[in-house]
Amino acid sequence: MATTIALLPNQDPTLVDAVERAGGELAELTAASGLVWTAGPDDFPDPLPDNVEWVQLFSAGIEEFFTAGVVDANPRVQFTSATGTFAPTVAEHALALLLAGVRAIPEHLFADTWRQQEFFPKVGTLRGSTVAIIGAGGIGRALIPMLAPLGARVVAVNRSGRPVPGAIETLPVTRLDEVWSRTDHVVIAAPATPATKHLLGAAELAQLKPTSWVINVARGSLVDTDAVVEALEANQIGGVGLDVTDPEPLPDGHPLWTLPNAIVTPHDSNPPQRRVAAFADRVAENVARFAAGEDLIAKVDPVAGY
Amino acid sequence: MATTIALLPNQDPTLVDAVERAGGELAELTAASGLVWTAGPDDFPDPLPDNVEWVQLFSAGIEEFFTAGVVDANPRVQFTSATGTFAPTVAEHALALLLAGVRAIPEHLFADTWRQQEFFPKVGTLRGSTVAIIGAGGIGRALIPMLAPLGARVVAVNRSGRPVPGAIETLPVTRLDEVWSRTDHVVIAAPATPATKHLLGAAELAQLKPTSWVINVARGSLVDTDAVVEALEANQIGGVGLDVTDPEPLPDGHPLWTLPNAIVTPHDSNPPQRRVAAFADRVAENVARFAAGEDLIAKVDPVAGY
Numbered sequence: 001m002a003t004t005i006a007l008l009p010n011q012d013p014t015l016v017d018a019v020e021r022a023g024g025e026l027a028e029l030t031a032a033s034g035l036v037w038t039a040g041p042d043d044f045p046d047p048l049p050d051n052v053e054w055v056q057l058f059s060a061g062i063e064e065f066f067t068a069g070v071v072d073a074n075p076r077v078q079f080t081s082a083t084g085t086f087a088p089t090v091a092e093h094a095l096a097l098l099l100a101g102v103r104a105i106p107e108h109l110f111a112d113t114w115r116q117q118e119f120f121p122k123v124g125t126l127r128g129s130t131v132a133i134i135g136a137g138g139i140g141r142a143l144i145p146m147l148a149p150l151g152a153r154v155v156a157v158n159r160s161g162r163p164v165p166g167a168i169e170t171l172p173v174t175r176l177d178e179v180w181s182r183t184d185h186v187v188i189a190a191p192a193t194p195a196t197k198h199l200l201g202a203a204e205l206a207q208l209k210p211t212s213w214v215i216n217v218a219r220g221s222l223v224d225t226d227a228v229v230e231a232l233e234a235n236q237i238g239g240v241g242l243d244v245t246d247p248e249p250l251p252d253g254h255p256l257w258t259l260p261n262a263i264v265t266p267h268d269s270n271p272p273q274r275r276v277a278a279f280a281d282r283v284a285e286n287v288a289r290f291a292a293g294e295d296l297i298a299k300v301d302p303v304a305g306y
Numbered sequence: 307m308a309t310t311i312a313l314l315p316n317q318d319p320t321l322v323d324a325v326e327r328a329g330g331e332l333a334e335l336t337a338a339s340g341l342v343w344t345a346g347p348d349d350f351p352d353p354l355p356d357n358v359e360w361v362q363l364f365s366a367g368i369e370e371f372f373t374a375g376v377v378d379a380n381p382r383v384q385f386t387s388a389t390g391t392f393a394p395t396v397a398e399h400a401l402a403l404l405l406a407g408v409r410a411i412p413e414h415l416f417a418d419t420w421r422q423q424e425f426f427p428k429v430g431t432l433r434g435s436t437v438a439i440i441g442a443g444g445i446g447r448a449l450i451p452m453l454a455p456l457g458a459r460v461v462a463v464n465r466s467g468r469p470v471p472g473a474i475e476t477l478p479v480t481r482l483d484e485v486w487s488r489t490d491h492v493v494i495a496a497p498a499t500p501a502t503k504h505l506l507g508a509a510e511l512a513q514l515k516p517t518s519w520v521i522n523v524a525r526g527s528l529v530d531t532d533a534v535v536e537a538l539e540a541n542q543i544g545g546v547g548l549d550v551t552d553p554e555p556l557p558d559g560h561p562l563w564t565l566p567n568a569i570v571t572p573h574d575s576n577p578p579q580r581r582v583a584a585f586a587d588r589v590a591e592n593v594a595r596f597a598a599g600e601d602l603i604a605k606v607d608p609v610a611g612y
Binding site: 088089092093095096097099100102103104105106108109110111112113114115116119120121123125126127128145146148149150151248249250251252257258263264265266267268269271272273274277 | 394395398399401402403405406408409410411412414415416417418419420421422425426427429431432433434451452454455456457554555556557558563564569570571572573574575577578579580583584
């Protein structure tokens with residue numbers, strides 16, 4: 001018999017398809033063993049009928065479900081979050097920005113004549129280069145295997161310094177100041193906290209190379225925007241690829257809009273259509289695991305609170 | 307005792323370093339067991355002294371060494387070519403162009419205001435997409451493992467249809483017409499022959515999607531340039547990334563210089579500094595193998611002639 005899954009409150013066709021291709025069968029809540037819940041905690045069907053054993057939530061951070069008491073009210077039910085589903089698209093965006101920088105795509109785009117000899121020395125490569133990934137959470141960990149076949153060496157920086165798989169070296173954040181002079185490029189993927197504000201400023205930029213690209217796909221506040229503008233105007237670094245800015249949105253007339261080696265994308269590395277698609281993949285995977293009685297991905301721990 | 311290697315006629319520091327980091331020791335030709343020859347056949351030290359057992363050549367196509375009789379004149383000597391060393395940098399360039407297209411980097415670069423809602427639907431992904439690689443030689447085979455961690459499926463097209471590792475399907479070139487309507491993006495990496503001229507023209511472009519990007523890192527003649535310009539002007543495809551053009555160099559004033567979704571790089575995907583660096587890696591690898599008595603990479607077959 002097929003595993004019965006309720007899909008509420010929205011029945012996005014992509015999610016319907018995900019349930020069905022995993023071998024699940026859509027059912028009313030009163031007849032379902034699993035629930036895929038696509039909204040916040042407000043309208044959550046609480047308490048759940050006894051037949052529901054598993055709830056898949058459509059968010060990575062699920063604090064609000066704890067705050068609303070939804071998890072505690074259903075102690076028999078296994079909740080799973082969407083943690084980790086959004087990382088690959090942001091990592092892909094970071095790689096696109098980094099490769100565009102290293103291969104001088106912006107300057108090529110602004111060219112209107114065949115200047116091969118002039119471009120030759122400007123075409124770099126990630127092969128043999130060192131890329132520092134500041135913050136080795138989901139995005140950083142998704143980026144590392146994308147960089148590996150390009151021959152880049154990754155130095156990861158995280159809170160603990162516990163080795164990140166695929167990195168040639170992992171430094172604790174207390175040793176962050178050692179990174180700048182030793183790396184070719186920087187990808188910022190750390191959470192925004194008071195401690196990470198302006199993590200990259202004038203002093204750090206001064207230690208990078210004239211060919212270094214800085215990519216920020218985390219939060220604008222981690223980078224000192226004025227210092228970046230000064231570094232770009234002085235050709236101190238190769239360029240920046242920013243999916244996030246400070247201030248955000250970046251105001252009209254800001255120098256980053258026109259500096260030739262600044263690529264600004266308006267916080268669109270994880271566009272809505274991609275979020276549903278990525279969540280659908282997780283739904284399909286967890287429905288298949290649930291049907292097979294296997295361990296689910298991203299189980300919520302009611303005691304730890306995440 | 308260290309393995310002795312002669313490096314002639316040019317002693318590029320990068321190559322000196324490659325020999326030495328592989329554990330080799332530079333020596334005069336009369337005292338060397340291996341020779342790294344950095345030039346063409348004209349000044350080749352022929353016949354070689356008896357002490358030379360191995361010659362590493364600095365070119366992928368070595369027809370001219372056969373024509374000049376160098377290989378035949380030294381039947382006891384194992385020759386190796388540079389075949390395969392240039393593919394990774396061209397594959398990296400192809401990936402940079404493809405990702406730039408899929409992530410709408412050109413349109414982002416030309417923007418001067420924060421248009422997040424407008425950009426959201428334009429930000430694509432390689433994840434779950436199909437990429438057709440036309441010509442699965444060294445470049446195509448180097449590109450496949452770069453696409454794998456991005457979640458793209460590769461359909462390869464080669465002469466024989468013999469399965470290419472990592473491709474979900476390999477079609478023989480006789481079935482090329484089946485590819486266009488089934489793929490999201492196209493990377494052209496096939497040799498230029500009378501049979502491949504204008505392999506991509508108006509009829510093929512018409513079968514692609516409005517989001518499809520076409521990347522050409524092979525030779526300009528494989529693509530019908532006028533048909534591409536028409537397709538771009540009609541927004542029939544997403545865009546093109548061309549490292550090679552027809553005519554080449556692309557003349558001033560050509561529409562490809564200004565069409566917003568055309569990225570032109572002036573045949574610089576394999577710049578001179580990168581060729582020496584890549585060759586140095588091969589030299590280091592083969593010196594280490596030679597010293598250890600292991601099988602060398604890219605051995606020349608004197609009978610087959612390549």
